[in-house]
Amino acid sequence: MSAITMRELTKVYPGGVRALDALDLEIADGEFFALLGPSGCGKTTLLRTIAGLEVASGGSVRIGERDVTNLPPGRRDVAMVFQDYALFPHMTVRDNIAYPLRIKKVDRRSRAGKAGETADELGLAGLLERRPGQLSGGQQQRVALARAMACHPQVFLLDEPLSNLDARLRLEARTFLKRLQRELGVTTVFVTHDQAEALALADRIAVMEGGRIRQVGTPTEVFRRPANTFVAGFIGSTPMNLIAARVHGEELAVARARLPLPEDARDRVTDGERLVYGVRPEYLDYSASPVDGALTGEVVVVENLGSVSLVSLDVPADDPDAADAPDGGAGPDGDAGPDGGDGPGAGLAAGDTGAGAGRTSVQVVVPEGSEPEPGDTGWVVPRPGRSLLYRDGNLVTAAPPAGVPAPRAGVAARS
């Protein structure tokens, strides 16, 4: 019973910075939950407010059945692993792991036993008498995890758990962390700015911007159907193509081409309406010869990503009256929300940035062996069911917003 429920949670720092803005969020019992966003979006503040290290300016936090809004951190029954691991350098690994137990006045023998047991689970058995300075980064992280586990808290909070590891170790630690969380089944919230990490680890993700949550959903939902252009631009190792479009009967006029309307949006748009067409580079197929229902343009950049290449094409912007839309915020998500214009989505979405007036850039992922050369003319076809339409920055969709999943084990979290 350790679901976390936040209601209208607000944090205003002295000086008037509103880090959390009346935020509502439910995290189910046993869930592995990611808080994702660019720096300054409030994700770390949210984590620290759950921990009790920041005092909420308004709203409430509940862990399980308890309202912990005004409890000090030591009485919330949560454990946190910091980005720098915060291991005490003057204590041995054993003493570090046993530290929370020592504060809870567990007697010396049983806390040494408990520390040894936890260390065994995490593969630290031979290192108990070492000092943190004598350990590698990955081992230090596991000691920090062991210290968090040793006192069996209701909730784990991880602040950027993988960012202090080098690239190779990071993948290993990611798998390890996911497996550990699954075995322990403890509600875990982690903060990251790396969308790939969030997609790989989390059961559900909350994408944050400017102290608000822009979308909550499973990695699949967030990746396939970003609820707004901000999320669309933020999620995915290659950001989504966002191109100005206009409804034309049963079809969509995009970059002087005609594409079929996405299924979802068919009955929700009006003829002549201006929208933003979104499709991921991974969901586009490149062709060197003319195809129907394709965007066409000149290949300008080919980036090798290993097994695939990322190809950028310059395609003509939409029909002339769309191209001379007001500049600057013109972008398709110009008035998406309070922050439209400075998120990653905004820069990419603006149809006529970068490539000069009357042109827009489309990126497509091409499998190895069939890469074009810069200067070639290419055609790209969106795969059916994978393109999206955004109106004022928000997804045009029939699907209802996703709810909170049932807890993985035990009783329902919602009271």
Place this chain on the structure above:
Amino acid sequence: MVEGARPVPGASPAPDAAGLGRARATGFLVPAMVLILVFLVVPAAWTIYLGVTNYRLTGLAAAHPEVVGLDNYTRALGDERFRTSLLLTLQFVLGSAVIGQAGLGFAIAFALRDRRGPLRRLVEGFVLLSWILPSSVVAFLWIALLDRDAGTLNALLGIPGTAWLLDHPMLSIIVFNTWRGTAFSMMLYAAALENVPRSHLETARLAGASTWQQLRDVVFPHIRGHVLTNLLLISLWTFNDFAPFLITAGGPEQRSEILPVYVYKVALSGGELGFGAAISFVMLLINLVIALVYLRMLGRRKEAA
């Protein structure tokens, strides 16, 4: 066989980063060396020499001092007044430096650690003021504060007629020196506390540690080196501090006669320069011992880390 760039055999020449050459480098060093020699080494050696003579300020022995060997030292060690003075000095160091300045300085720094703005600046300003004022001004202020008949303290407490400087001379100069020197410790600890990682303190807080437990488990292990350096400096400064003379002049009845005051009285008021020099040398040795103890503790810390 190819003649490549083989390493030059034999001892590698001393690195000469500045490219001056030995002679010119020596030229740069000489002025500083001469100054140190003239103003530091010679007087020190002179003091040691004086310590084994019966040199006096006036009289026959001033004209023709005689070497008396270790007589001055045996006399000092047998002298009740010297031993009392040494004891008072230790009280003074322990009370005003270790407990007073370091303790109060740390307490203020810890209390202000997360504060910014006017309160912090005000407190720091007042503490610093006591540190930057000239000794003579400060001594006058304290005499005015503690005066028996017209003293500010007595007026505030409503107990006129309490002669603080006569009844509690040691307490008076200990409190005085604490007030005078806290600023240094406060600033040093404030800087040290900035270095305690926030995440470590927060880990302790999340485990439920009290303020005292956070101090013991996180703060002190982190600032141990700062504490030792601070104690080393303020112990030496306090040991050699002459300012209390300006307030109590060692009195009454030598009850606040710490070693610097004692040396001054013996050597300059009493005119026994040789004896005074001997005691000065003893003080130097004690300072050396204090420094060595702290440095050993610092060294051990580095090994442990």
